[in-house]
Amino acid sequence: MAKTPQTAFAAFELPCACDDLTIEITRWLGHLRAERRLSPKTLEAYSRDVRQCLIFLAEHWDERVSLARFGKMEPGDVRAFMAARRSDAIGGRSLMRALAGLRSFARFLEREGKGKVGPLAAIRAPKVGKTLPKPLQIASAKRLADPDERAGEDRDTWILVRDAAVLALLYGSGLRISEALGLKRRDVPAPGKGDTLIVTGKGNKTRMVPVLQNVLQLIADYVAICPHRLAADGPIFVGARGGPLNPRIIQLTMERMRGALGLPDSATPHALRHSFATHLLSRGGELRAIQELLGHASLSTTQIYTGIDSERLLEVYNTAHPRA
Structure with missing residues (x-):
């Protein structure tokens, strides 16, 4: 059975x-x-x-x-x-x-x-309104990835650095939390030894995403002080007892930090991914490239996800289409 x-x-x-x-x-x-x-x-x-x-x-x-x-x-x-x-x-x-x-x-x-x-x-399916996650301000997103923001908490330093590294990865590379926590140690290059990651997303599909050197350095800082052995084929982010890190831990971290930083309830780990896409788009990033970075199968998903209005779509069209 x-x-x-x-x-x-x-x-x-x-x-x-x-x-x-x-x-x-x-x-x-x-x-x-x-x-x-x-x-x-x-x-x-x-x-x-x-x-x-x-x-x-x-x-x-x-x-x-x-x-x-x-x-x-x-x-x-x-x-x-x-x-x-x-x-x-x-x-x-x-x-x-x-x-x-x-x-x-x-x-x-x-x-x-x-x-x-x-x-x-x-039976007709119920209508569902299109709700968009709200992006964070750039300064707020950066503060969430700073371990010094939680220096007063009664937690081991390595845990504070670990959480900051995960949040930095969500914002810096636009990953889903499951994708970040699914990374093996061998998947993450040392600072100066690479600038991309291969992540496994929905449907077991893999894609390549860029990763910032300062994010790699933050991950390296965490690895250097983590008290648990991190095997090459094991998860790079581990919990307090050395097992795979539960996504709920990162969600609770965000809840504590948004209270300390005065952020709205919409400041969730997924909001960092949305912020990544929105900030790229606002600085001239092309929709197709953002679609690839996010791992969306459909361009319409990216359009809804990033909250693009019709004027912006026309601008992208007129800039990119050879007959425009």
């Missing part, structure tokens, strides 16, 4: 669902992990969404949900579930993901000849 991406890849279990349905959900999640290669976070979210739907349906129908009963779901049942989630103050983006997960499961059942769940296709 396939395993799900939950803790230790345990089989999907839920008291309100019958065994035949939980078996198919387990197989579906295993398929998404092995064949579709979805990220662990997406798989966890899909598993959670399906679980919440089954809990609702069991109460809504006043019976355990079997595979056959799930296949008889009507559009009104789906709308009732979406309305219940909306009443719990769930945003449009989360509702859209939940519907996408349920549709994915329905398509899996159809391919496997286990029934059809047509009502899921009949």
